[in-house]
Amino acid sequence: MTTRFEFSIQARDGAARTGTIAMARGTIRTPAFMPVGTAATVKAMRASEVRAAGADIILGNTYHLMLRPGAERVARLGGLHDFMGWSGPILTDSGGYQVMSLSTLTKRSEEGVAFASHLDGSKHMVTPERSIEIQRLLGSDIVMAFDELVALPAERPVVEAAMQRSMRWAARSRTAFDALGDTGAIFGIQQGGLDERLRAESAAALTGIGFHGYAIGGLAVGEGQEAMFGVLDYATAQLPAEAPRYLMGVGKPDDIVGAVRRGVDMFDCVLPTRSGRNGQAFTRDGPVNLRNAKHAEDKAPLDPGCACPVCNGPSRAYLHHLTKAGEMLGAMLLTEHNIWFYQQLMADLRAAIAEGRLEAFAEGFLARYRQG
Amino acid sequence: MTTRFEFSIQARDGAARTGTIAMARGTIRTPAFMPVGTAATVKAMRASEVRAAGADIILGNTYHLMLRPGAERVARLGGLHDFMGWSGPILTDSGGYQVMSLSTLTKRSEEGVAFASHLDGSKHMVTPERSIEIQRLLGSDIVMAFDELVALPAERPVVEAAMQRSMRWAARSRTAFDALGDTGAIFGIQQGGLDERLRAESAAALTGIGFHGYAIGGLAVGEGQEAMFGVLDYATAQLPAEAPRYLMGVGKPDDIVGAVRRGVDMFDCVLPTRSGRNGQAFTRDGPVNLRNAKHAEDKAPLDPGCACPVCNGPSRAYLHHLTKAGEMLGAMLLTEHNIWFYQQLMADLRAAIAEGRLEAFAEGFLARYRQG
Numbered sequence: 198m199t200t201r202f203e204f205s206i207q208a209r210d211g212a213a214r215t216g217t218i219a220m221a222r223g224t225i226r227t228p229a230f231m232p233v234g235t236a237a238t239v240k241a242m243r244a245s246e247v248r249a250a251g252a253d254i255i256l257g258n259t260y261h262l263m264l265r266p267g268a269e270r271v272a273r274l275g276g277l278h279d280f281m282g283w284s285g286p287i288l289t290d291s292g293g294y295q296v297m298s299l300s301t302l303t304k305r306s307e308e309g310v311a312f313a314s315h316l317d318g319s320k321h322m323v324t325p326e327r328s329i330e331i332q333r334l335l336g337s338d339i340v341m342a343f344d345e346l347v348a349l350p351a352e353r354p355v356v357e358a359a360m361q362r363s364m365r366w367a368a369r370s371r372t373a374f375d376a377l378g379d380t381g382a383i384f385g386i387q388q389g390g391l392d393e394r395l396r397a398e399s400a401a402a403l404t405g406i407g408f409h410g411y412a413i414g415g416l417a418v419g420e421g422q423e424a425m426f427g428v429l430d431y432a433t434a435q436l437p438a439e440a441p442r443y444l445m446g447v448g449k450p451d452d453i454v455g456a457v458r459r460g461v462d463m464f465d466c467v468l469p470t471r472s473g474r475n476g477q478a479f480t481r482d483g484p485v486n487l488r489n490a491k492h493a494e495d496k497a498p499l500d501p502g503c504a505c506p507v508c509n510g511p512s513r514a515y516l517h518h519l520t521k522a523g524e525m526l527g528a529m530l531l532t533e534h535n536i537w538f539y540q541q542l543m544a545d546l547r548a549a550i551a552e553g554r555l556e557a558f559a560e561g562f563l564a565r566y567r568q569g
Numbered sequence: 570m571t572t573r574f575e576f577s578i579q580a581r582d583g584a585a586r587t588g589t590i591a592m593a594r595g596t597i598r599t600p601a602f603m604p605v606g607t608a609a610t611v612k613a614m615r616a617s618e619v620r621a622a623g624a625d626i627i628l629g630n631t632y633h634l635m636l637r638p639g640a641e642r643v644a645r646l647g648g649l650h651d652f653m654g655w656s657g658p659i660l661t662d663s664g665g666y667q668v669m670s671l672s673t674l675t676k677r678s679e680e681g682v683a684f685a686s687h688l689d690g691s692k693h694m695v696t697p698e699r700s701i702e703i704q705r706l707l708g709s710d711i712v713m714a715f716d717e718l719v720a721l722p723a724e725r726p727v728v729e730a731a732m733q734r735s736m737r738w739a740a741r742s743r744t745a746f747d748a749l750g751d752t753g754a755i756f757g758i759q760q761g762g763l764d765e766r767l768r769a770e771s772a773a774a775l776t777g778i779g780f781h782g783y784a785i786g787g788l789a790v791g792e793g794q795e796a797m798f799g800v801l802d803y804a805t806a807q808l809p810a811e812a813p814r815y816l817m818g819v820g821k822p823d824d825i826v827g828a829v830r831r832g833v834d835m836f837d838c839v840l841p842t843r844s845g846r847n848g849q850a851f852t853r854d855g856p857v858n859l860r861n862a863k864h865a866e867d868k869a870p871l872d873p874g875c876a877c878p879v880c881n882g883p884s885r886a887y888l889h890h891l892t893k894a895g896e897m898l899g900a901m902l903l904t905e906h907n908i909w910f911y912q913q914l915m916a917d918l919r920a921a922i923a924e925g926r927l928e929a930f931a932e933g934f935l936a937r938y939r940q941g
């Protein structure tokens with residue numbers, strides 16, 4: 198019997214921790230960044246390239262996959278891992294966020310959320326039970342509890358009611374998860390907006406139910422970095438110290454550095470892939486817009502300190518040309534570099550924590566990154 | 570001193586030949602298929618992936634590159650090979666075809682062709698001398714003489730006048746080539762439409778000037794396979810037997826098989842790359858449209874007889890999904906397979922010629938391909 202879910206903290210530095218999550222399909226080094234594979238592909242990258250960049254785990258989007266190709270179809274095809282050629286762990290979100298942000302005609306009730314597909318208008322209903330079922334049909338290694346999204350800013354009673362409903366849905370998610378067999382892991386999601394008391398209440402509810410890991414939800418929705426860090430200053434400590442903490446949908450490199458310092462262990466974000474398709478690269482000296490004419494005859498590599506295949510190959514001038522010409526190869530190469538950049542940042546953070554020099558690393562990284 | 574251009578025929582089978590072209594940047598096995606790298610990229614493929622597929626040489630488009638990023642800029646950046654990371658030989662076309670088919674406000678004269686860029690409307694003039702200069706600035710290993718394109722069908726006097734002007738331009742191209750130094754190779758281009766006498770006159774003119782190789786131009790412009798083969802039945806024999814023959818812009822797999830049987834040594838075509846971006850794959854059993862719903866749950870590989878990474882990986886169901894979802898990875902994988910398919914076809918043709926069994930191979934290939 199392989200390990201189901203074992204989180205081991207190897208070192209602490211302030212609120213930050215580094216360690217591993219051992220699972221049947223592989224070990225996840227934390228703090229970890231999960232590239233987003235929305236529609237069964239990390240956009241513009243082969244699965245083997247994502248692995249080569251250093252990713253231990255990727256994220257799949259339940260909403261997209263349930264609509265196309267469909268969860269039952271993925272199951273008939275042997276699950277998401279076989280389907281997309283990724284053998285490591287996969288975390289799936291619950292679909293709640295995309296249902297509210299992408300679909301139309303959404304109608305919420307205590308039972309769940311009814312909506313129409315943004316692809317073809319077809320009608321669907323997702324409940325906590327159905328979300329968990331879909332995630333298990335996909336073959337997810339880490340499934341997320343189904344929760345209710347609130348767009349910020351919102352009145353406190355609205356935030357409170359959504360949080361409390363999300364906690365009832367978390368309990369239903371856990372029950373549905375357990376009913377479907379004895380494998381994999383399930384994470385609960387803390388809600389409560391920017392309110393410390395609601396966050397504490399949510400954390401207590403989740404801890405009472407019990408999960409393998411705990412996500413911090415409802416952030417990175419436009420509140421700004423200062424407000425987000427303000428929540429993280431107390432939210433991580435509200436969650437069990439012995440379980441991984443996952444900050445959903447975050448973020449920019451400096452967001453990640455700040456969140457790791459505040460005790461976050463896992464991240465996902467579309468930024469490195471989306472930016473790569475838009476001509477933007479992340480470097481140690483800050484973001485670089487390859488469309489800028491100043492790169493037109495620059496023979497230098499994108500980021501001389503980067504170990505990725507792109508930074509060992511073409512010049513900024515070539516990347517500028519590809520980006521200006523709208524060539525697919527430009528998106529491919531910038532995405533590849535960006536995923537490497539994020540994975541190298543996580544490796545640097547892990548090493549800094551292990552060696553007790555996180556503050557110095559973070560200050561040095563941020564000073565150079567922001568000066569860029 | 571490395572070899573400048575040495576064509577060695579190792580075996581003949583009927584009109585077909587197999588051999589090698591030794592050049593400073595590498596050896597080209599013939600019959601050869603050159604993937605098209607229009608804008609300094611074989612679309613959706615890294616240069617290393619094109620090489621891994623078995624390509625010895627690629628083609629660059631002078632028209633696109635002169636407009637963006639510009640020939641002088643490419644030269645300042647160290648030439649096309651360094652720029653795009655392709656170390657093998659590169660053949661550049663003369664720009665004549667794209668000037669006539671893509672640009673606007675074209676105005677022909679004995680001097681050359683004036684036109685406006687399709688990108689930004691900027692005014693340009695290409696003459697035989699400027700075409701050769703651009704190709705040398707790009708660092709091309711095989712440059713093509715600048716010729717005049719005629720859209721078929723056309724009256725015989727129009728075809729004849731364009732052919733005769735093209736021969737005058739061929740002589741100017743050769744003179745300009747020789748004036749620019751003692752490296753690389755230059756090919757002349759036979760014209761004359763579907764007219765055997767004009768083709769013979771063109772071949773005689775080119776042979777009189779003398780080139781390292783000879784292209785057959787003015788075909789694959791909508792005349793149909795039968796008419797094209799009708800020309801090839803005599804055109805190849807009109808050209809020097811000891812020099813490579815290059816059929817420009819061809820073509821479908823069955824076009825290539827038929828042209829090799831008629832003595833053609835080199836090909837280029839956008840079909841494998843363009844088709845890959847449109848959801849179409851070439852297989853031993855004919856073209857496959859991955860958008861077709863019949864592939865939605867097909868666990869089989871794209872082409873079980875193919876040695877490419879794609880056919881050793883994802884299912885047709887996955888490729889169908891990627892194609893339907895408009896994912897870049899779908900274009901990447903289908904392009905990769907298609908380039909491998911073309912290179913494997915060329916390898917099969919070379920082996921069949923070497924072993925004196927080309928007719929049997931061709932008949933078997935075509936029967937299976939057309940039954941598909």
Ligand SMILES: [Zn+2]
Binds near residue numbers: 499503509534535537
């Ligand atoms: Zn890099």
Ligand SMILES: [Zn+2]
Binds near residue numbers: 880
């Ligand atoms: Zn293949």
